Amino acid sequence: MTRTGMHMIDTGFSFQGPAEGVHALSSWITPEDDLFLVTHMGFLNIDPDHWHLDVDGLVDTPTRFRLSDLQAMPQREYMSFHECAGSPLAPTVAQRRIGNVVWKGVPLSLVLERAKISTDASYVWTSGLEWGEYAEIEEAYQKDLPIEKALAEEVLLALEINGRPLTPERGGPVRLVVPGWYGTNSVKWVGSITAADRRASGAYTTRFYNDATASGMKPVWSVAPESVIVSPSPNDLLSAAMPTKIWGWAWGDHRISSVEVSVDGGGSWRTASVGPREGRSWQRFELPWTPTSGQNILLCRCTDEFGEEQPLTDARNAVHTVQVEVDP
Numbered sequence: 001m002t003r004t005g006m007h008m009i010d011t012g013f014s015f016q017g018p019a020e021g022v023h024a025l026s027s028w029i030t031p032e033d034d035l036f037l038v039t040h041m042g043f044l045n046i047d048p049d050h051w052h053l054d055v056d057g058l059v060d061t062p063t064r065f066r067l068s069d070l071q072a073m074p075q076r077e078y079m080s081f082h083e084c085a086g087s088p089l090a091p092t093v094a095q096r097r098i099g100n101v102v103w104k105g106v107p108l109s110l111v112l113e114r115a116k117i118s119t120d121a122s123y124v125w126t127s128g129l130e131w132g133e134y135a136e137i138e139e140a141y142q143k144d145l146p147i148e149k150a151l152a153e154e155v156l157l158a159l160e161i162n163g164r165p166l167t168p169e170r171g172g173p174v175r176l177v178v179p180g181w182y183g184t185n186s187v188k189w190v191g192s193i194t195a196a197d198r199r200a201s202g203a204y205t206t207r208f209y210n211d212a213t214a215s216g217m218k219p220v221w222s223v224a225p226e227s228v229i230v231s232p233s234p235n236d237l238l239s240a241a242m243p244t245k246i247w248g249w250a251w252g253d254h255r256i257s258s259v260e261v262s263v264d265g266g267g268s269w270r271t272a273s274v275g276p277r278e279g280r281s282w283q284r285f286e287l288p289w290t291p292t293s294g295q296n297i298l299l300c301r302c303t304d305e306f307g308e309e310q311p312l313t314d315a316r317n318a319v320h321t322v323q324v325e326v327d328p
Ligand SMILES: Nc1nc2c(c(=O)[nH]1)N[C@H]1C(S)=C(S)[C@@H](COP(=O)(O)O)O[C@H]1N2
Pocket: 035, 036, 037, 038, 039, 040, 041, 082, 083, 084, 085, 127, 128, 129, 130, 141, 169, 170, 171, 182, 183, 184, 185, 186, 187, 188, 189, 190
């Protein structure tokens, strides 16, 4: 299938990210070069002059928006961590694909208001324009949001990341961003939005990105508390009795209220200091540390303001461990 003004570049599932993983994430705002990229069916290149967005379904005025229409509407900037939930085929494997960026775009709520969304709408479905196959399924990348989140002030139809227009790989010219929720919800190359009174029924909201829990299936929406050690990294040259610090990032849909660090493989834990959060940014944590010689196993775990903690193993937000060798 081909469509006017767009073509696929690289087909199939793709992940790109820094070779050093989370140890590359040394700055508060993640430069795009260090920010992971993910796609299921491939990357789409869209001619911005051909791009348009159709808003339909439970709306009084089905409306088509061109790029110039969005550019003429009020824009908003929002800082947020951006995290991939990992493979939907292996949902309990921690991948730690994470960054912290500033998005800029038109609040989704303004676009829905222009189309006069009906009070009967309880979900908003969003589809990407790319085509191809993922896990032997050939259908559009369609996601849904409950209406409360769709209308929340932080949810944007983004045109920019970190002060620059979105590249084709990043989902440009326009993508959805859903701060606080896993990256899978932030539909790239967005082409249509449908207001509905039920959840979307496609593979990306039913078969993929649903977690089996004791109380049934739970959509992969809100980001659970998580933290990573940025420094030291396993390659650092550390020596005993040389005071240093252990530091990293902690984040979640809800604010992180505490981070604990272990330097003995989880035998004992110390409380780290935790920095502020802006919007839904990550938060910096830090602990002074004087290493002892030999093998040191460092761990970090965080708790959010509602008391939810990171599990030790078998979860996408499982505790992060770093092993460092310390010279005598
Ligand atoms: N149209 C479309 N949107 C998509 C995807 C996709 O495959 N197609 N992948 C999702 C997933 S799983 C993630 S983690 C984020 C990745 O966004 P990024 O590449 O800008 O980091 O985009 C999401 N939006």
